[in-house]
Amino acid sequence: MKTKSTLAFKDHFNISEEELRKILNTALLKGGDFSEIFLEYKTFNFINMEEDIIKETAESISLGMGIRVLAGDRTGYGYTNDLSFFKMKKAAITASSIAQNNQLNTSNVLKFRSQAQNYYPVKKPAHNEDLKKKIELVKKVYLSAQNTDSAIKKVKVSYMDQIQYITVINSDGLVTSDVRPLVKCTCLAIAEKSNIREAGFSGGGGRVGLEYFQSQLSPETIGEDAAQEALHLLKASPSPAGEMPVVLAPGHSGVLIHEAVGHLLEADFIRKKTSIFWDKLGKNVASPQVNIYDDPTIPYFRGSYNMDDEGTAPKKTALIQQGKLSGMLQDRLSATLMKKPLTGHGRRQDFTCIPIPRMSNTYIDKGSEDPEDIIKSVEKGFYAHKYQGGQVEDSGKFTFSVSSGFLIEKGKLTRPVKQATLIGTNIDILNKIEMVGFDLKFGLQTGTCGKEGQAAPVCDGCPTLKISAMTVGGQK
Amino acid sequence: MKSRKDSSRFQTLAENLVAFGQKNGADEIEISVYEGSEFSVDIRLGKVENLVEAGSNGLSFRVIKDQKTAFAASSDLTEKTLHRLVKNAIERAELANPDEFAGLPELKEIESDESSMKLYDPDILSLESRKKIDLALETERIALQDDRITNSHGSSFESREVQTILANSKGFSQGYKETFFSLGVGLQGGDTDEKVEDYWGSSARFFSELESPEETARKAVDRTLRQLNPKKIKTQNIPVIFEPKMTSWLLGFLFSCISGTSVYQKTSFLSDKLGKKIGNEKISVVDDGLLPGKLGTHPFDAEGIPTQKTRVIDKGVLKNFLCNTYAARKLKLKTTGNAEGNSVGPNNFYLEPGRITPQEIITSLDRGLILTRTIGHGLNPVTGDISRGAFGLWVENGEIVHPVSEITISGNLGTVLNTVEEIGNDLEFRSAVAGPTIKIAEMTIAGT
Numbered sequence: 001m002k003t004k005s006t007l008a009f010k011d012h013f014n015i016s017e018e019e020l021r022k023i024l025n026t027a028l029l030k031g032g033d034f035s036e037i038f039l040e041y042k043t044f045n046f047i048n049m050e051e052d053i054i055k056e057t058a059e060s061i062s063l064g065m066g067i068r069v070l071a072g073d074r075t076g077y078g079y080t081n082d083l084s085f086f087k088m089k090k091a092a093i094t095a096s097s098i099a100q101n102n103q104l105n106t107s108n109v110l111k112f113r114s115q116a117q118n119y120y121p122v123k124k125p126a127h128n129e130d131l132k133k134k135i136e137l138v139k140k141v142y143l144s145a146q147n148t149d150s151a152i153k154k155v156k157v158s159y160m161d162q163i164q165y166i167t168v169i170n171s172d173g174l175v176t177s178d179v180r181p182l183v184k185c186t187c188l189a190i191a192e193k194s195n196i197r198e199a200g201f202s203g204g205g206g207r208v209g210l211e212y213f214q215s216q217l218s219p220e221t222i223g224e225d226a227a228q229e230a231l232h233l234l235k236a237s238p239s240p241a242g243e244m245p246v247v248l249a250p251g252h253s254g255v256l257i258h259e260a261v262g263h264l265l266e267a268d269f270i271r272k273k274t275s276i277f278w279d280k281l282g283k284n285v286a287s288p289q290v291n292i293y294d295d296p297t298i299p300y301f302r303g304s305y306n307m308d309d310e311g312t313a314p315k316k317t318a319l320i321q322q323g324k325l326s327g328m329l330q331d332r333l334s335a336t337l338m339k340k341p342l343t344g345h346g347r348r349q350d351f352t353c354i355p356i357p358r359m360s361n362t363y364i365d366k367g368s369e370d371p372e373d374i375i376k377s378v379e380k381g382f383y384a385h386k387y388q389g390g391q392v393e394d395s396g397k398f399t400f401s402v403s404s405g406f407l408i409e410k411g412k413l414t415r416p417v418k419q420a421t422l423i424g425t426n427i428d429i430l431n432k433i434e435m436v437g438f439d440l441k442f443g444l445q446t447g448t449c450g451k452e453g454q455a456a457p458v459c460d461g462c463p464t465l466k467i468s469a470m471t472v473g474g475q476k
Numbered sequence: 477m478k479s480r481k482d483s484s485r486f487q488t489l490a491e492n493l494v495a496f497g498q499k500n501g502a503d504e505i506e507i508s509v510y511e512g513s514e515f516s517v518d519i520r521l522g523k524v525e526n527l528v529e530a531g532s533n534g535l536s537f538r539v540i541k542d543q544k545t546a547f548a549a550s551s552d553l554t555e556k557t558l559h560r561l562v563k564n565a566i567e568r569a570e571l572a573n574p575d576e577f578a579g580l581p582e583l584k585e586i587e588s589d590e591s592s593m594k595l596y597d598p599d600i601l602s603l604e605s606r607k608k609i610d611l612a613l614e615t616e617r618i619a620l621q622d623d624r625i626t627n628s629h630g631s632s633f634e635s636r637e638v639q640t641i642l643a644n645s646k647g648f649s650q651g652y653k654e655t656f657f658s659l660g661v662g663l664q665g666g667d668t669d670e671k672v673e674d675y676w677g678s679s680a681r682f683f684s685e686l687e688s689p690e691e692t693a694r695k696a697v698d699r700t701l702r703q704l705n706p707k708k709i710k711t712q713n714i715p716v717i718f719e720p721k722m723t724s725w726l727l728g729f730l731f732s733c734i735s736g737t738s739v740y741q742k743t744s745f746l747s748d749k750l751g752k753k754i755g756n757e758k759i760s761v762v763d764d765g766l767l768p769g770k771l772g773t774h775p776f777d778a779e780g781i782p783t784q785k786t787r788v789i790d791k792g793v794l795k796n797f798l799c800n801t802y803a804a805r806k807l808k809l810k811t812t813g814n815a816e817g818n819s820v821g822p823n824n825f826y827l828e829p830g831r832i833t834p835q836e837i838i839t840s841l842d843r844g845l846i847l848t849r850t851i852g853h854g855l856n857p858v859t860g861d862i863s864r865g866a867f868g869l870w871v872e873n874g875e876i877v878h879p880v881s882e883i884t885i886s887g888n889l890g891t892v893l894n895t896v897e898e899i900g901n902d903l904e905f906r907s908a909v910a911g912p913t914i915k916i917a918e919m920t921i922a923g924t
Contacts (some may be wrong), residue, residue: 032602046547046657050741053573056538056818058547059564061557064532077528081551095530131571154742190742190858197745241886241922242711272520274664354526391865394629394664395671397882399852399865402638421854421884423922427669439785473863473884474814474921 012041012165013065017110019085023067023109024171027092031101032069032076034332035092036170038309039065040351043127044162049138050155057131064351067091073337079198079352090135098180108173115178115306117129119299120207125181126161129210134159137185137210137219144223145189151234152227153197154190156192160362168311176311181207182302182457184446187222188411191230198236198418200229200406201386201403206302206445206459229386232416233404239417239474240407245381246422246470247374247408252443254460257364259398260426261292263451265327266345266357267334269394276427277325285325285429289367292320294329295346296360302445303360303458307344310355314344319362320430320438333356349454356452363461367436371464374435376411382472384422396426421473429467437464486511486533489553490643497539497562498645502569504540504580505562506644507780509533509651514636515605519612520630521620529605538818539565540579544572547818552892576804581647586775586782594769595654597682600637608633613687618693624701629673635683639808648780657683659692663700672703672881676847680842681769686747699848703867706881715844716885716919717871719838720902722847723911726877727827729889730761731909733857734788735820736803736812745860745890746794754794755893758765758830759790763798765813772824772908783823784813792893798822820829827911830899834913837898839874845921847885848872860889866921867895880923887919 020037034423046058066079066090076098078091126134138159142211145155162182167177186203202216202225213219248256267277277285286292296304296314309312310332317327330338334357345357375383383406390400404415404421442461449458490507497505513531516523535558536549546565559750578727616631634657642652642684660677676696678687687695718726738744746754767773769791778780779801787795797807800815838846846869854863866885869876900913 053575055572056545056547057568057572057573058549059561059568060536060549061561062550063552074524075526077526077530079530079532081532081534081553091530097523097525131568135571139652156741188743197742197858199743199856241884241920243924272627272629274629274673276669276759352532353531354528390853391851392674393851395673397851399854399884400850401854401863405854419854419856419859419861419863419886421852421863421865421886423852423882423884425882471867471882471884471922471924473886474920 010454012381013039013083016081021107023092024169025202026089027067027069027096028105028107028171030096030099032071032096032099032105034070034171035107036068036310037065038351039167040164042162042164042443045127045135045160047138047159049142049157054135054138062350063093066351066353067095068354069095069098070333071315074098075333075354077354099407105171107171110169110175111173113174113176117297117306119297119304119306120181122181122209123209124209125163125182126183126210127163133210137213140219141185141187141223144220145227147186148227149191149231150191151191151193151231153192156188156307157185158186166309170311174311176307178306180305181209183208184211185213185222186446187226189226189230191227191234193234196234196235198230200226200233202226202229203444203446205302206300208300213456229404233418236404236416236418239382239405239420240472241474243469243471245378246472247378247381247383247469248465248467249383249385250371250437250439251441251466252460253384253430254363254443254462255387255390255467257292257402257462258359258362258449258458258460259260259392259400260429261319262294262359262362263392264394264396264426265329267328267330267338268357270470271334271338273420274394283325284323285427286320286323286420287433289324289436290320290323290430290433291365292363293365294345294362298361301459302447303362305360308346309348311344312342312344312346314360317343318407329357329359331355347456349456353454356454358451358456359449359458361459361461363440363442364436364463364465366438366440368461369435369437371437371439374437374464374466375408375413377435377466378408378411381408383413399423400424415436417474423471423473429470432468432470433465434468435466439463486641487643487649490641491649493537493558493562494643494645496559497566500563501566502539502541504645506539506779507537509535509641511639514634515608516610516632516634518608518632519616520628521628522613522617524609524649525630526793538558539569541569543568543574544574545575545578546572577802580644581645581801582777583648584782586650588766588775588782590652590775593735593773593775593821595652595681596771597655598636599683600655603635603683603849606632610636611659615659615689617691618690619661619663619697622697625663625665625697627664629664629675631661634658642780644780650776650780652775655681657686659686661692661696663696665700666704672700674699674703679771681771702869703879703881704849707881709870709880709921711922713918713920713923714777715841716916717841717844717846718849718914718916719846720904720912722850723827723908723914725850726892727825727911728909729827729862731822731856733860733889734797736797736799736807736809737820738857739797740803740806744849744857749794750792753792755789755792755892756896757791757900759789759893759898760828761826762786762828763788763812763814763823763825766905767824770824770905772822774823777813778817780909781811781813781815783813822909825904826903826905826908827899829901829903829912831901833896834900834902837900837915838871839914841874841915844871845880846876852883862887862889884922885919886922892916
């Protein structure tokens with residue numbers, strides 16, 4: 001069946017099937033095992049409001065193709081933003097040179113595969129909406145933050161939307177496409193009182209249309225949340241330093257799982273044996289309450305996709321089940337070399353990049369504890385509430401930066417504290433997860449993950465968690 | 477030669493688009509064109525893992541109409557698309573609010589000539605792929621000869637050639653070419669569950685200025701192995717020595733606090749400190765876009781303003797914020813030739829070196845930490861607060877006694893600038909933001 005979407009590469013890229021096959025075959029001329037064309041057309045809109053005015057708007061277009069050749073564990077890659085047959089063929093010749101045997105492979109007959117599911121059936125993508133409507137949204141967020149309190153001295157609101165059309169064509173004969181909308185609106189608020197200044201941040205979005213800002217998260221809430229965080233921090237004191245019990249608030253604390261677990265289960269690090277987890281599949285690495293998943297199929301989420309950037313249908317993947325290491329995130333190259341099934345986690349930033357295993361929406365599943373009981377169980381400790389982000393090394397050492405939190409004293413949240421870095425080694429901390437709450441939440445739909453210089457939209461989630469001891473880096 | 481022909485082709489494209497914008501109602505228009513070609517090879521365990529070779533180009537612009545601004549960018553350089561984007565932008569500008577500070581700078585003469593700035597290494601044209609691959613192979617091979625190195629993240633060689641063209645409706649139309657080379661390797665040492673890792677590499681505009689495979693491998697091996705068998709330490713306040721790479725990291729944070737954009741936005745704790753003492757008299761910080769051959773050197777910035785040497789902090793006194801035209805107008809200051817994209821970026825931004833050697837600084841330390849690496853986020857320009865995961869070496873009686881891991885370091889940039897006790901003589905421009913070894917009187921280290 002040839003619906004309009006089957007011809008997406010003709011609509012946006014103006015290339016014939018015959019040309020595509022010629023390019024795939026050219027890429028295999030030196031004996032590569034596999035060749036793949038990635039076509040991308042992306043439009044992007046941006047609005048910035050600060051100092052009470054709509055300061056600027058922007059529009060951008062990104063158009064290009066990347067061609068990859070696999071020869072054993074070697075990858076050759078070329079790309080061009082000029083979609084003439086001549087330039088694409090030249091990129092194919094460049095990529096082909098990675099292979100050095102005389103075996104002559106050719107591409108199979110191309111066959112279109114439509115996506116089994118659409119995880120973001122947006123009626124009207126935001127990029128087609130009137131710019132005036134988006135400006136109204138931005139102004140609402142701005143005013144809401146500004147009007148929260150007279151101590152709010154500065155507000156900055158950014159809105160962006162994009163739509164990305166991609167088509168993957170490979171020498172196995174696969175042709176498949178995805179159309180991915182993405183929206184994000186964020187607010188930064190700065191509060192000032194007696195010469196102390198603090199910043200608060202909030203936002204939302206996802207693979208949604210503008211109706212999200214009516215039905216899911218109102219612009220007023222975004223503005224007020226950012227302002228309240230800044231006001232809250234004005235009252236906060238420097239956080240304590242040292243080792244102590246830590247309770248993680250539900251939602252964005254998922255960043256801990258993203259750093260401590262997710263990255264080190266990306267199959268390239270396992271295959272290269274650089275990850276501390278490389279020899280631990282099937283072994284216990286966490287306390288038994290811990291269940292961790294990566295799921296690219298959660299409807300409308302920022303980290304979701306109908307196919308990964310290699311054309312593979314994505315699967316919800318269990319990483320840790322009842323404390324046992326049970327899975328990893330695969331792209332085509334690692335899955336082939338490790339003789340493991342594909343999971344649909346081969347992602348790339350854009351046409352200039354080689355796909356690598358990446359996370360999508362990563363979360364620790366809900367447990368059975370009442371979040372109030374978790375806080376009550378701590379005599380003296382640290383409650384981590386909001387975050388700036390985190391980072392991990394293959395050795396398992398990771399940090400995450402807390403922008404605001406509370407002290408826990410005698411089972412109650414007491415003094416607000418600010419700016420602390422938590423540090424630990426992953427298996428150690430995973431084993432110290434003592435209690436898992438039943439209140440699974442996801443963090444703000446604004447997160448971006450960086451790996452090897454490539455940015456990818458992601459989301460993290462987590463219920464209230466108690467870690468029996470962790471190093472908190474504060475100033476006191 | 478290909479680049480010459482293309483250079484005039486893109487200069488013409490930019491000039492024509494300026495004319496098209498003016499004809500269609502833009503009061504002002506500014507076009508930047510970028511053309512780049514890259515070669516990169518990743519080696520791991522003696523084999524080529526990735527080989528990328530490609531060229532691409534892109535165009536970005538802004539239009540101003542009735543003091544309202546719109547931006548756009550495209551990698552589709554067909555006339556049809558570009559004309560549509562310019563018309564869209566002129567129409568879209570209407571929806572923004574008038575901003576008396578918006579607009580292009582007046583035309584200024586560029587005095588420095590491109591060749592004396594040493595931005596372009598003609599060797600890039602004759603350097604063969606085989607040789608680049610061999611350099612990366614050799615670097616990793618030498619590193620792996622040390623049997624305490626147990627795994628490799630791989631080595632990489634990269635070369636890039638970039639052409640930048642800028643044309644605007646004030647009559648500016650110029651361009652320049654640059655080259656970049658880099659070679660580095662990442663390593664792991666230790667057993668499976670007690671691994672340590674680090675990376676070393678160099679970047680330069682000239683191929684001949686790259687560190688050799690031997691030197692790169694040796695430094696990467698040393699940096700990795702010196703972390704083996706770390707100990708945990710107690711939470712305490714102690715003196716901290718920053719290695720040059722760490723000083724550069726601190727200066728990057730300082731830059732974000734003195735950039736005119738964060739100053740007029742009041743997102744910097746230094747925004748009302750111009751002319752005031754913000755550090756002790758040992759501290760002098762400079763931004764210099766004119767240093768020949770350095771990574772942050774350019775003849776003009778993203779708005780066509782000639783780059784210059786600006787004293788940012790002089791003996792502890794905050795002398796200048798770094799500005800593009802917009803930030804300068806907002807702050808009633810002069811632009812310093814630091815426009816980068818729509819914002820402000822560093823040229824060569826550095827802390828002036830002292831006289832003492834790094835070894836003398838270590839020898840003079842009774843008890844404290846040498847900070848070697850940090851991970852994570854935790855820099856807040858609004859307050860100056862610093863909080864990061866850290867790795868280091870523990871010093872007693874002037875000697876390194878053992879490595880330290882799983883600690884965090886925290887403090888405040890304002891305090892740090894006032895408590896720098898020593899500044900080393902080892903300034904090297906390994907990146908556009910650079911500093912020598914420094915010693916801070918006291919910071920908080922959180923451990924057990």
